[in-house]
Amino acid sequence: MIRLKIRDHNDLFQGQEYIEQFERKREFEKGPSDEEIRRVAEWTKTEEYKEKNFARQHIKINPAKACQPLGAVFCASGFEGTMPFVQGAQGCVAYFRSHLNRHFKEPFAAISTSMTEDAAVFGGLNNMLEGLENAYALYKPKMIAVSTTCMAEVIGDDLNAFIKQAKEKGLIPKDLPVPFAHTPSFVGSYITGYDNMMKGILSGITAGKKGEPNSRTTNKINFIPGFDTYTGDYFELKRLMNMMGVKHTVLADVSNVFDSPNTGKHTLYPGGTPLADAMDSINADATIALQKYSTFKTMEYVGKEWSQKTAVLTPIGIKNTDRFFDEISKITGKPVPQEIEDERGRAVDAMIDSHPYVHGKRFALVGDPDMLMGLVSFLMEMGGIPVHIVCTMGDKKFTEDLNALLSESPFGAEAKVYTGKDMWHLRSLLFTEPVDLLIGNSYAKFLWRDTETPLIRIGFPLFDRHHLHRYPVIGYQGTINLVSSVVNTVLDEMDRKTINTTSFDVIR
Amino acid sequence: MSTAIKDTQKMIEEVLEAYPEKTKKDRAKHLAANDPTGQCSTCQVKSNMKSRPGVMTVRGCAYAGAKGVVWGPVKDQVTISHGPVGCGQYSWWSRRNYYNGQTGVDTFGTMHITTDFQERDIVYGGDKNLHAALHELKGLFPLAKSMGILSECPVGLIGDDIEAVSKTASKELDIPIVPVRCEGFRGVSQSLGHHIANDTIRDYILGKGELDKSTPYDVAIIGDYNIGGDAWASRKMLEELGLRVIAQWTGDASINEMGIAHKAKLNLVHCYRSMNYICRHMEETYGTPWVEFNFFGPTKIYQSIRKIASYFDDRIKENAEKMIEKYKPVMDKIVEAYKPRLEGKKVMLYVGGLRPRHTIGAYEDLGMEVIASGYEFGHNDDYKRTYPDMKEGAVIMDDATLYEMEEFTRRLRPDMVGSGIKEKYSYHKMGVPFRQMHSWDYSGPYHGFDGFPVFARDMDMTVNSPTWDLIRRKR
Numbered sequence: 001m002i003r004l005k006i007r008d009h010n011d012l013f014q015g016q017e018y019i020e021q022f023e024r025k026r027e028f029e030k031g032p033s034d035e036e037i038r039r040v041a042e043w044t045k046t047e048e049y050k051e052k053n054f055a056r057q058h059i060k061i062n063p064a065k066a067c068q069p070l071g072a073v074f075c076a077s078g079f080e081g082t083m084p085f086v087q088g089a090q091g092c093v094a095y096f097r098s099h100l101n102r103h104f105k106e107p108f109a110a111i112s113t114s115m116t117e118d119a120a121v122f123g124g125l126n127n128m129l130e131g132l133e134n135a136y137a138l139y140k141p142k143m144i145a146v147s148t149t150c151m152a153e154v155i156g157d158d159l160n161a162f163i164k165q166a167k168e169k170g171l172i173p174k175d176l177p178v179p180f181a182h183t184p185s186f187v188g189s190y191i192t193g194y195d196n197m198m199k200g201i202l203s204g205i206t207a208g209k210k211g212e213p214n215s216r217t218t219n220k221i222n223f224i225p226g227f228d229t230y231t232g233d234y235f236e237l238k239r240l241m242n243m244m245g246v247k248h249t250v251l252a253d254v255s256n257v258f259d260s261p262n263t264g265k266h267t268l269y270p271g272g273t274p275l276a277d278a279m280d281s282i283n284a285d286a287t288i289a290l291q292k293y294s295t296f297k298t299m300e301y302v303g304k305e306w307s308q309k310t311a312v313l314t315p316i317g318i319k320n321t322d323r324f325f326d327e328i329s330k331i332t333g334k335p336v337p338q339e340i341e342d343e344r345g346r347a348v349d350a351m352i353d354s355h356p357y358v359h360g361k362r363f364a365l366v367g368d369p370d371m372l373m374g375l376v377s378f379l380m381e382m383g384g385i386p387v388h389i390v391c392t393m394g395d396k397k398f399t400e401d402l403n404a405l406l407s408e409s410p411f412g413a414e415a416k417v418y419t420g421k422d423m424w425h426l427r428s429l430l431f432t433e434p435v436d437l438l439i440g441n442s443y444a445k446f447l448w449r450d451t452e453t454p455l456i457r458i459g460f461p462l463f464d465r466h467h468l469h470r471y472p473v474i475g476y477q478g479t480i481n482l483v484s485s486v487v488n489t490v491l492d493e494m495d496r497k498t499i500n501t502t503s504f505d506v507i508r
Numbered sequence: 509m510s511t512a513i514k515d516t517q518k519m520i521e522e523v524l525e526a527y528p529e530k531t532k533k534d535r536a537k538h539l540a541a542n543d544p545t546g547q548c549s550t551c552q553v554k555s556n557m558k559s560r561p562g563v564m565t566v567r568g569c570a571y572a573g574a575k576g577v578v579w580g581p582v583k584d585q586v587t588i589s590h591g592p593v594g595c596g597q598y599s600w601w602s603r604r605n606y607y608n609g610q611t612g613v614d615t616f617g618t619m620h621i622t623t624d625f626q627e628r629d630i631v632y633g634g635d636k637n638l639h640a641a642l643h644e645l646k647g648l649f650p651l652a653k654s655m656g657i658l659s660e661c662p663v664g665l666i667g668d669d670i671e672a673v674s675k676t677a678s679k680e681l682d683i684p685i686v687p688v689r690c691e692g693f694r695g696v697s698q699s700l701g702h703h704i705a706n707d708t709i710r711d712y713i714l715g716k717g718e719l720d721k722s723t724p725y726d727v728a729i730i731g732d733y734n735i736g737g738d739a740w741a742s743r744k745m746l747e748e749l750g751l752r753v754i755a756q757w758t759g760d761a762s763i764n765e766m767g768i769a770h771k772a773k774l775n776l777v778h779c780y781r782s783m784n785y786i787c788r789h790m791e792e793t794y795g796t797p798w799v800e801f802n803f804f805g806p807t808k809i810y811q812s813i814r815k816i817a818s819y820f821d822d823r824i825k826e827n828a829e830k831m832i833e834k835y836k837p838v839m840d841k842i843v844e845a846y847k848p849r850l851e852g853k854k855v856m857l858y859v860g861g862l863r864p865r866h867t868i869g870a871y872e873d874l875g876m877e878v879i880a881s882g883y884e885f886g887h888n889d890d891y892k893r894t895y896p897d898m899k900e901g902a903v904i905m906d907d908a909t910l911y912e913m914e915e916f917t918r919r920l921r922p923d924m925v926g927s928g929i930k931e932k933y934s935y936h937k938m939g940v941p942f943r944q945m946h947s948w949d950y951s952g953p954y955h956g957f958d959g960f961p962v963f964a965r966d967m968d969m970t971v972n973s974p975t976w977d978l979i980r981r982k983r
Binding site: 002004006007008009012013017018021022024025027028029030031032036037040041044049052053055056057058059060061062063065066067069070085088089090091092094095096097098099101102105106107108109110111112113114115116117119120127128130131132133134135137138139149150151154155184185186187189260262263264265266267424427443446450 | 594599640647662696743756841937958981
């Protein structure tokens with residue numbers, strides 16, 4: 001082993017030589033004086049600044065939001081042998097891939113049709129035809145799921161007609177499933193894109209399959225997890241349903257796609273819902289979505305076109321998970337087994353043990369609508385007080401739903417819901433009305449730095465911590481994981497704050 | 509033609525077999541066996557051409573070049589991603605262009621600021637909103653030195669006039685506003701975005717900064733984005749050499765520095781690909797000469813220090829020799845420690861527009877050999893600079909696809925691969941040691957005397973990690 005002390009950026013630039021270098025550089029920067037910077041920095045913490053900040057209508061600053069096609073490619077990747085294929089400019093796909101790579105620390109394959117200026121003028125037909133031909137030849141997919149970037153949407157490419165042509169010209173086999181969805185980036189967000197792609201895939205591949213249940217799918221339940229970026233949730237859902245003896249199909253099962261075993265071999269399609277099961281999902285007894293706001297159109301479609309029982313159940317926290325199992329039990333007629341009841345008991349036990357450190361703590365939350373609904377419910381069960389709830393992707397319906405939930409508990413009385421707002425708004429709130437804890441994605445660490453509100457990393461994307469997505473947040477086991485993240489963040493913070501006091505306790 | 513070249517050509521032909529005819533013909537132009545002498549006519553790759561649809565190119569877009577490389581790192585400019593929300597989100601603080609300053613107060617580098625286009629903006633145009641947004645931003649960030657508008661795809665497609673909005677708002681707000689037409693569909697890669705961004709520096713900022721006094725030793729660092737602090741490590745060396753760095757483009761750059769680089773006695777260009785345009789402009793308009801340099805690894809560093817010093821007086825030249833004398837033992841110690849662990853290891857590189865050639869020397873300093881290299885968005889002049897630095901028969905690849913990279917890896921069996929985040933985890937699954945050579949895998953700096961020890965340490969931990977041996981390999 002090499003014992004040289006190598007200094008990298010983490011300590012190198014703290015050295016005196018560099019501090020002096022930075023000071024010398026200021027001569028050329030002509031920046032404001034230290035005093036001016038201090039003055040403005042303090043001003044950004046004021047009520048006056050908050051009002052100015054909240055008056056803004058035309059610009060987002062640090063939003064917790066990304067665009068439709070990201071959700072579409074994420075959804076598409078959850079089907080067996082499926083290549084997500086995006087009609088539009090290539091930079092978008094490079095971005096979707098890197099974004100998902102960074103969160104999951106996993107490879108992610110998706111294809112673009114590399115549209116450029118000429119496609120802007122003449123339309124993207126040629127790109128689509130050549131793209132399908134190449135993608136099929138090189139990557140041998142069992143299904144190609146097409147979505148769009150804003151470029152293709154602005155110029156008005158007709159996906160249906162283009163795909164038909166590709167098949168007529170023999171560029172791809174006639175029987176290759178090529179479902180599609182229009183996913184303009186200037187409408188909604190990635191939860192909308194997930195919904196559109198899911199509906200596109202399901203309507204595309206189940207067409208004509210009604211009434212032909214094969215033996216493996218009778219008495220089956222479909223689960224649609226939604227834009228859930230916790231791979232642990234998928235494994236957990238399947239484990240729980242197997243324990244209950246419920247036959248099921250998880251539609252867009254991304255678990256193995258974003259958490260594939262290392263075997264020394266890279267496979268393009270490491271998992272996904274078997275296509276035969278997905279095609280037969282139309283014949284299941286019921287379809288249950290685990291998220292509401294990322295499955296609106298899909299669930300409406302399933303309810304209407306498939307004539308199945310449908311339900312939306314987000315099993316985050318105790319009450320939500322209870323409701324989840326009650327409903328599943330009702331739909332399938334299968335009792336909830338004792339093992340699951342035991343898991344419930346353990347989760348409740350964990351919450352009781354930790355409640356003194358969470359009770360009365362005030363929280364700010366920022367994230368996706370479904371996750372926020374689940375987390376707020378969970379926090380109130382623990383005696384936590386949600387105060388600022390920021391949902392950039394939220395809409396009016398979400399505000400109503402969340403306000404209804406908050407009104408169910410005295411712990412919800414202080415909360416205010418901010419839809420369409422961003423993390424720069426939240427920064428103001430954290431200065432003018434400080435809270436004890438912050439829940440958000442990795443970008444919320446800038447809020448932690450500015451306001452010193454301890455951050456619990458829950459949501460998407462999580463770039464700066466490893467493996468968090470492997471731990472489920474759903475079910476009773478997920479609830480234990482949530483308790484653990486919350487309480488141990490409180491305790492870590494307590495240690496930091498009491499490090500030089502008598503309160504530096506070893507037993508807590 | 510040598511057997512080394514013939515063997516590689518045969519391998520390339522085999523790999524190309526999988527493509528449909530038209531794409532095969534196209535891709536054949538972008539893959540070649542290296543001929544360092546430049547005599548073999550079939551050994552030159554074509555570059556800076558459109559990617560084929562459907563082949564999983566690694567490339568990004570013009571916006572990525574303008575935001576992620578040239579304008580994004582400029583710290584005291586409020587830079588707006590103008591269009592739908594995604595582009596700015598996916599490029600948010602992902603390139604680690606370090607800077608000093610108080611974010612949100614006098615600097616704005618780690619912020620994601622976007623007009624978040626909605627359907628109404630597509631239908632009615634986004635200009636009015638943009639104009640209002642500029643006013644709001646000026647109100648919230650009074651210490652900003654400039655505002656930049658980076659156009660995303662729809663802006664150009666719907667025919668918005670961001671130049672007019674900029675002009676009006678700039679007058680109203682008394683602040684420079686830089687409209688950048690870097691819509692993602694323009695050009696074939698990030699590269700055009702660099703060029704467009706260079707042109708906007710020329711048109712809106714260059715020549716407008718203040719420099720209190722000039723000295724005969726003034727230089728500017730051009731094309732160093734301070735990833736993991738690279739530019740700082742380079743600056744330290746140039747200052748020790750006796751030079752005065754008046755501007756850093758664009759890592760840790762201020763708008764004032766962007767306005768005074770033409771006053772340098774010499775522009776020092778690290779990333780030629782992304783900033784040669786503005787250097788040529790400064791040379792033609794202001795007579796500022798420029799020279800390329802390479803601060804990766806001791807061999808290239810010594811050469812570069814001497815080359816840079818040759819433009820100055822004897823004092824600087826003597827300083828160069830003194831520095832080499834001072835740091836050589838330090839560098840030798842690093843080489844002595846790491847070379848035995850890395851000697852003979854084969855490296856495959858596929859990076860952006862500079863590092864596929866610039867890092868070769870650093871690998872060689874450690875006894876490693878680069879057996880394949882390629883650029884995402886290089887041009888002919890980049891490849892011309894690369895051929896002589898690589899061995900005969902090495903693979904040269906332009907705009908390589910995931911399929912090609914995997915096939916070359918299978919056949920060439922490199923001991924490590926250096927490329928980007930999109931490739932990283934595929935290689936982890938393959939059990940091939942991998943290092944991100946865009947972001948330094950969140951490490952760095954890699955430039956200069958302070959950077960090389962970090963580079964050596966990182967390559968060692970990559971190649972020699974015991975984790976690779978844990979894989980139970982499927983055949």
